[in-house]
Amino acid sequence: MSAVDFFDANIILYGLDANAPAVKRRRSEQLVAEALSERSAVISWQIVQETLNVVTGRFKSGISEADCEHLLADVLIPLWQVQPSMAIFSRSLAVQRRYRFSYYDSLVVGAALEAGCKRLLTEDLQHGQKIEGLRIENPFRV
Numbered sequence: 001m002s003a004v005d006f007f008d009a010n011i012i013l014y015g016l017d018a019n020a021p022a023v024k025r026r027r028s029e030q031l032v033a034e035a036l037s038e039r040s041a042v043i044s045w046q047i048v049q050e051t052l053n054v055v056t057g058r059f060k061s062g063i064s065e066a067d068c069e070h071l072l073a074d075v076l077i078p079l080w081q082v083q084p085s086m087a088i089f090s091r092s093l094a095v096q097r098r099y100r101f102s103y104y105d106s107l108v109v110g111a112a113l114e115a116g117c118k119r120l121l122t123e124d125l126q127h128g129q130k131i132e133g134l135r136i137e138n139p140f141r142v
Contacts, residue, residue, distance in 0.1 A: 003035075003039065003040055003041050003042040003081065003115065003117060004040055004041070004117060004118045004119060005035065005040055005041035005042075005117055005118070005119045005120075005121055006041065006042055006043065006044075006082075006108070006111065006112035006115055006117040006119070006120045006121065006134075007031070007032075007035065007041050007042075007043050007047060007079065007121050007122075008047065008108055008120065008121065008122035008123075008124060009047050009050035009051045009054070010122060010123050010124065011028060011031055011032070011121050011122065011139065012028065012032060012043075012047070012051050012075065012076075013028070013051060013054055013055075014027070014028035014140070015028030015029040015032055016028075016055060016063065016071070018062055023140075024140050027139055027140055031121065031139060032075060032079075035079060036075065036078055036079070041079060041117075041121070042079055042080070042081040042082055042115050042117065043076070043079045043080050043081070043082065044080070044081075044082035044083075044084075044088075044107075044108070044111035044115075045080065045082070045083060045084055046104070046107055046108065046111065047076075047079075047080075047108070048072075048076045048077075048080050051071070051076060052068065052071075052072065052076070055067075055068055055071065056068060081115065082111045082114065082115045085114070087114055088107070088110045088111050088114045089107075089110070090110075091110040091113055091114060092106040092107045092109065092110030092111075093106070093110075094110075095109045095110055095113075095131065099131065101125070105124060105125060108120065108122065109125075109131055109134065112134055113131070113132055113133075113134055117134060118133070118134065118135065119134070119135050119136075119137050120134055120135070120136045120137070121137055121138075121139050122136065122137075122138065123138045123139075123140055123141075127141055
């Protein structure tokens with residue numbers, strides 16, 4: 001994998017949330033469009049699951065089944081490059097122990113590290129923190 005960025009689910013979800021602040025929605029849409037056109041970002045199976053869980057749950061009233069299928073086929077599947085592996089689970093456990101992140105946040109970090117990404121784009125972790133050469137960035141930070 002040669003992608004520079006790894007997206008957490010919130011990077012995708014803000015572009016789909018009609019109730020999100022306009023600035024976050026536009027930034028999300030921009031990041032996803034660039035990632036798809038330039039192949040500059042990847043996601044893991046976990047991000048696919050989290051995204052679909054939110055859009056079929058919390059957003060259900062605003063997103064049709066056809067829109068969910070479109071999201072899956074045209075956004076999530078093209079970005080999905082990171083598969084589950086023993087290496088990711090082991091690395092995630094090490095990240096969890098060392099940084100005291102939640103297991104699911106550790107799994108995101110572990111997948112980004114295993115994918116060789118340089119940046120993890122998320123709003124859930126500390127902006128600017130570095131973990132084994134991976135820089136955590138909040139692209140919505142003002």
